[in-house]
Amino acid sequence: MRRIPLLLLAALTALLGSLLVTPAATAAPGFTTRYETIPGEGGTPLKAFVIRPTGRGPGPHPLLVLPSSWGVNNLEYVGAAWKMAYESGYVVVSYTSRGFWDSGGEIGVAGPTDVADARRVIDWAIEHAGGDPARVGMAGISYGSGISLLTAAADRRVRAVSAMSGWADLAASLYPNHTVSFQAVELLMGLGHLTGRPGPELRQAEADYRAGNFDKVLPIAPERSVSTKVDQINANRPAVMIAHPWQDGIFPPSQLVDFYNRVSGPKRLMLSPGDHATPELFGAAGFPNEIWENTRRWFDHHLRGVDNGIDRENPVHLKPNNGGGWRSYPSWEAATGRTSTFYLTQPTTGWTSPQVTGSLAGSPATGWTHRINTGWDTAANSGTIMVSGMLQGFFNIPTGVWMPQVNRADAGVWWGPSYDRATTVNGAPRLHTTVTPSAATTTLYAYLYDVGSLGDGALITHKPLTLRGAKPGVAQSVDIDLEPVTWNVPAGHRLVLVVDTVDPRYVGMSQRGATVTFGSPEGDPSWLRIPTA
Missing domain, CATH: 2.60.120.260 (Galactose-binding domain-like)
Incomplete structure (x- = not known):
């Protein structure tokens, strides 16, 4: 029964891609949109929207790779991708993560194959879409955020990251102080079954969880947690921006604050009201949004060299959870x-x-x-x-x-x-x-x-x-x-x-x-x- 909606989705997205293609050669800046199949790790097909700028010369152009959230497909970021391509000249690849919707493979829970997929997407975009290997950025919400940070630890080509509503420590998020986050785990499990195909790690994790043996799930967490890879992050020195809601019910903010404090390179922290993925939700669709506007400024400075002042601003930005404007500080300790x-x-x-x-x-x-x-x-x-x-x-x-x-x-x-x-x-x-x-x-x-x-x-x-x-x-x-x-x-x-x-x-x-x-x-x-x- 799942094949029918997946086939309909593929047909609709292919039609949308064909309708949105604009002439490649134009005097004024614009963009083209194509629906592509990108070979991931082991040849696994990853379905992606590829947005390329036009009217900005032959390139190569700065590249942004956006892995989809858990349970969401590549349509998630298309609105933001259009704005990035049109306003700043980025090549943007928004792809459906392995195991979900019409991408191939099984859900890897941000494991090594997911990181390898992201690296293969970068390879493909450099070779086939005019992406600049020296100016690569990654961004994502939730699952896409975690994959982006993990890829930045593994691949020196990733020079800037915007991680929204994500995690740094998977165990601290879903098992805080040895307490299972029941609603979060059930939501993730349910979405995984509804929109994708759980892989062996996820199937075993669910079996252990249902049996009340959550401690047996924990061994998969370190490899999937960038908090264990801070040395690689600091060695690669990508510019890391973290945006997160105060009341994130899946990935509480404390574990990301701990990670932020250990990062030694260029960094920015923005904590604001909302629950999981809600502060940046409308920005992903292309609507005005302060998180995505800061993401654009972050990439413009660190990938395009734009002197927009973001490097001279205080890096810690906190917005009160019960109303009020942003407050900025030179460090978390100062706040x-x-x-x-x-x-x-x-x-x-x-x-x-x-x-x-x-x-x-x-x-x-x-x-x-x-x-x-x-x-x-x-x-x-x-x-x-x-x-x-x-x-x-x-x-x-x-x-x-x-x-x-x-x-x-x-x-x-x-x-x-x-x-x-x-x-x-x-x-x-x-x-x-x-x-x-x-x-x-x-x-x-x-x-x-x-x-x-x-x-x-x-x-x-x-x-x-x-x-x-x-x-x-x-x-x-x-x-x-x-x-x-x-x-x-x-x-x-x-x-x-x-x-x-x-x-x-x-x-x-x-x-x-x-x-x-x-x-x-x-x-x-x-x-x-x-x-x-």
């Missing part, structure tokens, strides 16, 4: 180096707090413990991938909670002081505490909320942590680095920390009937460190 430390106090009840609630105080509080039940969900959660982040990014509608609804029997809650002036959380908050689980395996979820005077909370950031192989009844200290974010906290609002043990986004390991006890022993107080702008 996040200022911190405030709050100490967790014992949750109690009182006239002003009828529910069991702790505070975030200015000085250490030790000698207390507080126990909650595990395995029961509360009103606090991280939302739904591809929905919550889009609502936040496009409409400034946060993942919310009304704090009185959070069941204190199943969650620890600590309220911070009300701010007398507006402040900005700018970076990755860190929680340090001592926990005593009653079970060998327990999953904790730390949430940081912006809460107004009526108890209405907006989720700022979160992070899971699964304790595996713990000794029941034995205390241990834990550190949870929440995902980085830029968030404006209005005057009169306060920060509230919630820690519970169930979140539908993840495969949690907490057991009903068990408990976890928080503590703040002498000499090791519990604290929450908040980076501020």
